[in-house]
Amino acid sequence: MVADPEAEVRALLDYCGLPFEPGCLAFYENDRAVRTASSEQVRQPIFTDGVDHWRRFEPWLGPLKAALGPVLDAYPARPAPRRTPSPPGRRGHRP
Numbered sequence: 814m815v816a817d818p819e820a821e822v823r824a825l826l827d828y829c830g831l832p833f834e835p836g837c838l839a840f841y842e843n844d845r846a847v848r849t850a851s852s853e854q855v856r857q858p859i860f861t862d863g864v865d866h867w868r869r870f871e872p873w874l875g876p877l878k879a880a881l882g883p884v885l886d887a888y889p890a891r892p893a894p895r896r897t898p899s900p901p902g903r904r905g906h907r908p
Contacts, residue, residue, distance in 0.1 A: 815861050 814821045822837045
């Protein structure tokens with residue numbers, strides 16, 4: 814998501830059966846009210862400086878890696894998109 818936001822957003826929307834809109838990439842320019850503790854963060858582009866910060870915790874990730882098993886081995890492969898028909902009047906929505 815951090816390295817290539819447009820490709821990832823397009824893949825996510827495609828998976829959900831939704832069309833791409835340029836505003837998806839400029840989410841931080843949206844003027845709507847945000848009522849969460851992270852309201853200041855949603856007004857900024859994706860933060861890229863912390864991408865590798867997880868590495869300092871790697872020595873303690875063994876149990877999580879073991880639990881994830883084949884899922885982790887397959888990462889970052891994406892699951893195949895679900896192709897289920899949308900109910901009438903709910904175009905683009907997924908169960």
